[in-house]
Amino acid sequence: MTENEMLKITVEEFSRLQEYMAESDKESNAYKRMKRRYIELKVILTASGINLTELDFIKE
Numbered sequence: 001m002t003e004n005e006m007l008k009i010t011v012e013e014f015s016r017l018q019e020y021m022a023e024s025d026k027e028s029n030a031y032k033r034m035k036r037r038y039i040e041l042k043v044i045l046t047a048s049g050i051n052l053t054e055l056d057f058i059k060e
Helices: 003-022 029-047
Strands: none
Touching: 003 029
C-alpha cells in the first residue's frame, strides 16, 4: 500500500468516525472509545501534513 493510499483511507476513516460521534451521546462508553480513535487519527493526519481545518468538524 502506498503512502497516498494509506492517507486516503485514514481521511475516510476520520470523516466517518466524526459522523458516528456526532450521532452519539457524549457520555456513552462508545463515544469515549470513538474519541480515543479520533485523537489517534488526528495525530496521524497532522503528522502527515494534512490540514484538518476543513475536515475536522468535531474539534475536540
